[in-house]
Structures are given as C-alpha cells and as structure tokens.
Amino acid sequence: MxxxxxxxxxxxxxxxxxxxxxxxxxxxxxxxxxxxxxxxxxxxxxxxxxxxxxxxxxxxxxxxxxxxxxxxxxxxxxxxxxxxxxxxxxxxxxxxxxxxxxxxxxxxxxxxxxxxxxxxxxxxxxxxxxxxxxxxxxxxxxxxxxxxxxxxxxxxxxxxxxxxxxxxxxxxxxxxxxxxxxxxxxxxxxxxxxxxxxxxxxxxxxxxxxxxxxxxxxxxxxxxxxxxxxxxxxISALFFVPYLYCLIINKDTTIRWYHMFLGPLNFKRPKPEGENNEARVRDYAVVQHDPEMSPGEKTLSGVESPDDETFKQLPPAALGGYEDGSNNKITATPATLAGRGLESQQLSYKEIMARNKERFHAKLRQKRGPLGWAMRTLHNNPTGEGEIYEKHNIVAFIKRIPAYIVCGALYGLHYDIHAAQSGVSGTPEGDRMQRVYSHAKxxxxxxxxxxxxxxxxxxxxxxxxxxxxxxxxxxxxxxxxxxxxxxxxxxxxxxxxxxxxxxxxxxxxxxxxxxxxxxxxxxxxxxxxxxxxxxxxxxxxxxxxxxxxxxxxxxxxxxxxxxxxxxxxxxxxxxxxxxxxxxxxxxxxxxxxxxxxxxxxxxxxxxxxxxxxxxxxx
Incomplete structure (x- = not known):
C-alpha cells in the first residue's frame, strides 16, 4: 500500500x-x-x-x-x-x-x-x-x-x-x-x-x-x-539521627550505612578511643585544580612561559593555526605566532586548555571497558593528510565509527563535571571563579x-x-x-x-x-x-x-x-x-x-x- x-x-x-x-x-x-x-x-x-x-x-x-x-x-x-x-x-x-x-x-x-x-x-x-x-x-x-x-x-x-x-x-x-x-x-x-x-x-x-x-x-x-x-x-529521628550521631559526633569510623537500621541502639555504640579521629564523610569543598597538575603548568599565572617543546607535545588541532597567502596551513608554535604579533598571554591560555583536555582523555584511554577501548581507537586511528575520500582516511573513518558511538553513549558518564564547573586553574575563567568562591563562607x-x-x-x-x-x-x-x-x-x-x-x-x-x-x-x-x-x-x-x-x-x-x-x-x-x-x-x-x-x-x-x-x- x-x-x-x-x-x-x-x-x-x-x-x-x-x-x-x-x-x-x-x-x-x-x-x-x-x-x-x-x-x-x-x-x-x-x-x-x-x-x-x-x-x-x-x-x-x-x-x-x-x-x-x-x-x-x-x-x-x-x-x-x-x-x-x-x-x-x-x-x-x-x-x-x-x-x-x-x-x-x-x-x-x-x-x-x-x-x-x-x-x-x-x-x-x-x-x-x-x-x-x-x-x-x-x-x-x-x-x-x-x-x-x-x-x-x-x-x-x-x-x-x-x-x-x-x-x-x-x-x-x-x-x-x-x-x-x-x-x-x-x-x-x-x-x-x-x-x-x-x-x-x-x-x-x-x-x-x-x-x-x-x-x-x-x-x-x-x-x-x-x-x-x-x-x-x-523515621529520620528514629534511624537517621542515631546514625549521624555515631558517624559525625562520635566520629566512629567503623559504622556503616546498614547500621542505620539499628535505630536508637546506635546511641549505645561505644565511642572509639583516641581524640584525633576524623569523621568519615565526603569532602564537600570545591576543588579548582587537578592534583596531578604541576605548578609549572599554570602558565597564565606567570610561573612558566611556553616553549617549543611544550607545543610539540600537543596535537596541532588543540592550538589551531592560520593560513598564509598561499592557503597553506601553518601550525601554531611560539615562533610562528610571535611573528604574527600574537601575545603570549593568548598562547598560554590555549596551552592550558589543550593540556587539560589531553590529560583528561589520556586518563580515559587508560580505563578498561568499552570507553577506554573507544578512546584508544580514536587516538590510534587519526585522520591523515589529504581529503576524506583518500583510502587511508576512509579506512580510519570506518574504524572510528563504532568508537564514536561508544563515546557518545559513555563519555558523559566519565566527564569531570567539578573541574569544568570551577574552571581550569590558571585560566581567566578559573581565576574569576576563584574570586567568586573566596567571598563564600x-x-x-x-x-x-x-x-x-x-x-x-x-x-x-x-x-x-x-x-x-x-x-x-x-x-x-x-x-x-x-x-x-x-x-x-x-x-x-x-x-x-x-x-x-x-x-x-x-x-x-x-x-x-x-x-x-x-x-x-x-x-x-x-x-x-x-x-x-x-x-x-x-x-x-x-x-x-x-x-x-x-x-x-x-x-x-x-x-x-x-x-x-x-x-x-x-x-x-x-x-x-x-x-x-x-x-x-x-x-x-x-x-x-x-x-x-x-x-x-x-x-x-x-x-x-x-x-x-x-x-x-x-
């Protein structure tokens, strides 16, 4: 029909x-x-x-x-x-x-x-x-x-x-x-x-x-x-309060979530010995920096200026480039960009953002499971020189298709939300959020x-x-x-x-x-x-x-x-x-x-x- x-x-x-x-x-x-x-x-x-x-x-x-x-x-x-x-x-x-x-x-x-x-x-x-x-x-x-x-x-x-x-x-x-x-x-x-x-x-x-x-x-x-x-x-008074009393006030590190069902009996739990015990609770502070980032990587703060070796470690797409008069793509480096009159402040910002993204993707590639496989597949099969219809690019694209699907489904579950919300340390946005947080008790x-x-x-x-x-x-x-x-x-x-x-x-x-x-x-x-x-x-x-x-x-x-x-x-x-x-x-x-x-x-x-x-x- x-x-x-x-x-x-x-x-x-x-x-x-x-x-x-x-x-x-x-x-x-x-x-x-x-x-x-x-x-x-x-x-x-x-x-x-x-x-x-x-x-x-x-x-x-x-x-x-x-x-x-x-x-x-x-x-x-x-x-x-x-x-x-x-x-x-x-x-x-x-x-x-x-x-x-x-x-x-x-x-x-x-x-x-x-x-x-x-x-x-x-x-x-x-x-x-x-x-x-x-x-x-x-x-x-x-x-x-x-x-x-x-x-x-x-x-x-x-x-x-x-x-x-x-x-x-x-x-x-x-x-x-x-x-x-x-x-x-x-x-x-x-x-x-x-x-x-x-x-x-x-x-x-x-x-x-x-x-x-x-x-x-x-x-x-x-x-x-x-x-x-x-x-x-x-219900909270009978079960939640006794549990919190042991966890937070008595700082009992041996108590577990299922002990909550004991209710008021938790008040009779013996207080742990020692005065230096810390309550086993999550750290709710907003962290603005990656613990694995060295101080020298915060270049926008003036700790370290970019050099050629720094840029060689980054993918060209992360820093961009420009076209000369002959429509040739020139890779962005400190020397070439300095010749174009671009300020090092802008270079430092791009470097920080590119390093942050590459560091995060490197962590994902080390993971086991589907996402780690997908990130490694994308990393190991980059698009080469020439047009998309070149044979080597067609082969790479076919290999990347299932990896794209897996990344689309799982990438969000592994995304570093807190780092993104607070801003990358050393960038203008990160500095702005640091000023905002400093005014909150x-x-x-x-x-x-x-x-x-x-x-x-x-x-x-x-x-x-x-x-x-x-x-x-x-x-x-x-x-x-x-x-x-x-x-x-x-x-x-x-x-x-x-x-x-x-x-x-x-x-x-x-x-x-x-x-x-x-x-x-x-x-x-x-x-x-x-x-x-x-x-x-x-x-x-x-x-x-x-x-x-x-x-x-x-x-x-x-x-x-x-x-x-x-x-x-x-x-x-x-x-x-x-x-x-x-x-x-x-x-x-x-x-x-x-x-x-x-x-x-x-x-x-x-x-x-x-x-x-x-x-x-x-």
Missing amino acids: PLHQYDYLLAIGTMFALLDAYNNGANDVANSWATSVSSRSVSYRQAMVLGTIFEMLGAITVGARTADTIKNGIIPNSAFRGDAGVQMLAFTCALAAASSWVMWCTRHSAHVSSTYSLISAVAGVGIATVGAKNVRWGWYGGKGLGAIFAGLGMAPTAAGIFGAIIFSLIRLVVHVRRNPVKWAVFTSPFWFLVAGTICTLSIVYKGSPNLKLNKKPAWYIASVTLGVGFGIAL KYSNEVEHTYSFVQVLTACTASFAHGANDIGNAAGPWAVIYTAWKTGNAAAAKAPVPIWQLVFLSATISLGLVTYGYNIMKVMGNKITYHSPSRGCSMELGAAITVLVFSQYSLPVSTSMCITGATVGVGLCNGTFKAVNFQRIGLLLFAWIMTIPVAGTLAGVLMGIILNAPHFMA
Missing part, C-alpha cells in the same frame, strides 16, 4: 518529538540535577541513575494521559477548521524548530527552557497559520502568552527570595552556633519535615495529573502532605554532610514531578500528530496519550540526561556561585516552593528557571554581589530572552514556507 502524505508527517513528527524529549533531558533535567552534583551530595553517575529512575517513574505511573492539543491554548482549536494535515504540519514544524534550537544551545552549553522553546515555536506556527490576531497574546486564565512569558521574570525572582529565606534559617539555626555539628544532627528531622511536606505538595499539584490528587478537598491534601512530612521526620564537612541527605530527597522528588508533568511538552504535540493521523480529522481540545508514548518519551528524556546532560551541568551550579549541601537543599526547596505557589494561580513556570533564581538568591546570602558570577547570569538571561524570537521565527518561517509552497495536483 503506498504511503499517504499523513504517514510522512507522522514519521517526521515522531522523530522531532523524540528529539525534543532528548533535549529536555539533556537541558532541563540536567539543570535540575546540577545543583545536587555541584554540592557533591551525589556523584554525577548517581545523579544519572536516580534521575533516570524517578523521571521514568513519574512519567509512566502518574504522567498525563491526556494532553492539551493547542499547548496551553495559544492557538484556538477552530483555527485548523478540521484539517488534520494542517494541524499535523503545524505541530511538526513547532517540534522541529524547538528541538533544533534547544539542541544547538545544549551543544554550546547554553541553558534554555525546552518548555518556553516549544511555546514560542507554537506561537510562531500560529502566526504563520492563522495570523497574529488569532494568537492568544493576553492572559487567558494563565494559559495565554502574556501569562506564560510573565513567569520569565517573576519565577526566578520569587525562587531567589524563597531560597535565601531557607538558607538564612539554616545559617541562623546551625551555622552560627558554637557547636554547629550537634545542632545540624539533632535539627535534621525538622528539615526532613519541611522537605517531605514540600515534596509531597509538589507531587500533588505538579506531578499528579492522572491521580487527580489536586482535585481533592483541602483537608484531604493537608492531611496527606503533613502526614507524609511528619512520617519522614519521625565555607562550613565544616560534618555539618554539610547532614544536608546532603535532604538534598537527595528534594532532587529525586523534583525529578518525579518533572517526569509526571513536563512529559507533556513532547507528549502533547506528538499526541496531536498521532491522533490526527489515526482519525483523519483534526484532534480535539484534549488528545489521549497512549502509555507506549509515555514509555518512549521518558526513556528518551533519560537518554538525553545520561549522554548529553554534561554539556549543561558543566556550566551550571558552581559556575554561578559556591555550592554546598546546605546551600543546595535551600536552592531546591526554594525552587519547589515557587513552582507550588505559581501553580496555585495557574501560572506556568519553568523549573529550570526557578532553580537558577534560587541559586542566585542563596549566593547573595554571602553578603556581597561578588559571591555570584553575574557574567554567567547575564549569558543565561540572554539565552532565555533569545529563545522567544528565535524559536518562534524558526517555526513560523518553516510553517509558512511549507504551507504556501507551490504544489501540483495529479
């Missing part, structure tokens, strides 16, 4: 729906977990595992079974006049434009909201399809463009205020005390109460469209949320360790709520395309979302988080201000409260924008603007603002060209 034109639209729309979900994981979800990774409450791999589990749980178990076909009512459903083809084309163009823009931004480590990208793309499609006058620019009960874009400024500001209030409370109750360790241990159930209550409300109001918990009476919601909060606080690892558990709870809940709610960003347009293709008519105001679509989309979101999320994580978190678990849990709680408040007034907000605003608010609690990297904030704001015209224009132009292209009837 020959393929119908709708079949082509379904295939293309499905491809871009999956790409949009992939970008959602690589951009939005990665940004949500960047705070926990930056604070070292979880490792990067642990964040990938937990993020995958809770994103898929939220999407599949309580994710949306129906989706708004017009994406928050931006385009009136009557605009399509029952034409399934135009409706399928409209949402295919919107998905194509939004996913392309977010993918480009992710590739260049520019964080943007996939939600706002898709909304802007739908608005652009609406202008091209029915004209600007038929697009809902106003408030429209919190679903129009006016209400949606109002959250760009209000949500980050509110999240910053809430995050600052929570961290100020933690600092008042714990950090300024004479014995902050004991205060941190014995007040931890209170923070579990706060986190448990807020996280439960997040699931009720943002992550339960299928369970319809938000439709229950107020007394029911209050009873459930407070019951869960007090239940978690009680550092607290003891024993105190910070207490809040790492609270932060893991908030991060997992945020992923669950995100998977349940934001799965609709890609599921909504895809459900429209699928329903219109299946019925042959324009989809109604609500389109059913099959469970298999939720499975595919949630798996694709997790794939984006695992394989490409490092591009966003490396520029978030510590790239904005100094992170620690007590700061991190304040940021995530501040963002969660903001989402709850805005949800009550039917105002759609981006979770990623909220966590960014909360990060700035907590950073300002250090008492100076110098504790926040406002250069990074400026770049974020620029990316957010540019998302609206770029995604909207791309989608509108694409829709206009296809819709008005000359066509011929047989």
